[in-house]
Amino acid sequence: xxxxxxxxxxxxxxxICLSTFEPIMTQVRPPRWLxxxxxxxxxxxxxxxxxxxxxxxxxAFRLLEEPGPGPLHQEYDPEREE
Amino acid sequence: MxxxxxxxxxDRLWYHRYRFRxxxxxxxxxxxxxxxxxxxxxxTTAGIHLPDDPAFEKVKGGDFSYRMISRETPLPSLVCxxxxxxxxxxxxxxxxxxxxxxxxxxxxxxxGEIGEVAPRHASFQGSITAPLRLVRQTGPEVARxxxxxxxxxxVLTPV
Numbered sequence: 001x002x003x004x005x006x007x008x009x010x011x012x013x014x015x016i017c018l019s020t021f022e023p024i025m026t027q028v029r030p031p032r033w034l035x036x037x038x039x040x041x042x043x044x045x046x047x048x049x050x051x052x053x054x055x056x057x058x059x060a061f062r063l064l065e066e067p068g069p070g071p072l073h074q075e076y077d078p079e080r081e082e
Numbered sequence: 083m084x085x086x087x088x089x090x091x092x093d094r095l096w097y098h099r100y101r102f103r104x105x106x107x108x109x110x111x112x113x114x115x116x117x118x119x120x121x122x123x124x125x126t127t128a129g130i131h132l133p134d135d136p137a138f139e140k141v142k143g144g145d146f147s148y149r150m151i152s153r154e155t156p157l158p159s160l161v162c163x164x165x166x167x168x169x170x171x172x173x174x175x176x177x178x179x180x181x182x183x184x185x186x187x188x189x190x191x192x193x194g195e196i197g198e199v200a201p202r203h204a205s206f207q208g209s210i211t212a213p214l215r216l217v218r219q220t221g222p223e224v225a226r227x228x229x230x231x232x233x234x235x236x237v238l239t240p241v
Binding site: 001002003004005006007008009010011012013014015016017019020021022023024027028029030031035036037038039040041042043045046047048050053054057058060061064065066067068069070 | 168172174177181206225226238239
């Protein structure tokens with residue numbers, strides 16, 4: 001996913017990666033990524049919970065406000081975002 | 083957050099032996115149009131696609147192909163043919179928004195928090211251990227398609 005993010009950024013498109021698996025993220029090092037406290041396969045939290053999924057996206061979009069340079073990593077804290 | 087201990091022994095061994103590739107130097111687009119004016123797309127590695135598209139294949143080095151998904155696609159119609167057993171696909175099978183959050187993006191566009199949902203989104207299968215053709219061919223193809231569509235921001239969802 002880091003390689004795809006790199007291709008998009010090189011084309012002028014800002015990217016945010018939602019990841020539940022830090023070991024891979026620290027290896028592939030995408031430009032911006034939000035760490036999420038959910039299992040592998042659940043980057044938007046839980047199924048059929050639109051409010052949670054929307055909160056995660058809103059939190060992810062805040063990474064776009066950072067001037068850089070990357071890599072930029074922040075963590076999603078469910079209790080803080082409720 | 084998942085940890086290495088959540089992986090099978092086979093996948094842990096792979097992780098420790100594999101030489102991950104990075105894009106160097108790291109590309110970084112500075113802040114651009116405000117989010118309320120941005121066109122937003124989603125890209126996943128969950129290996130989901132339209133039922134009439136070819137399935138992702140379990141091939142040596144990993145399937146580096148991709149499938150485009152239009153914003154009008156009803157999410158429940160998408161199928162998942164990702165061959166890896168390293169992740170739990172029950173969530174994505176129950177709600178495709180976990181991989182491709184198009185319903186959420188549509189709602190954010192309706193209230194003006196984002197400018198627009200992009201016309202096309204993309205799905206890869208991930209688990210690509212020989213990424214040369216992803217780096218040289220399919221990654222740039224998708225990036226060009228999204229640039230042609232006027233996309234400003236992409237949300238990426240690896241699984």
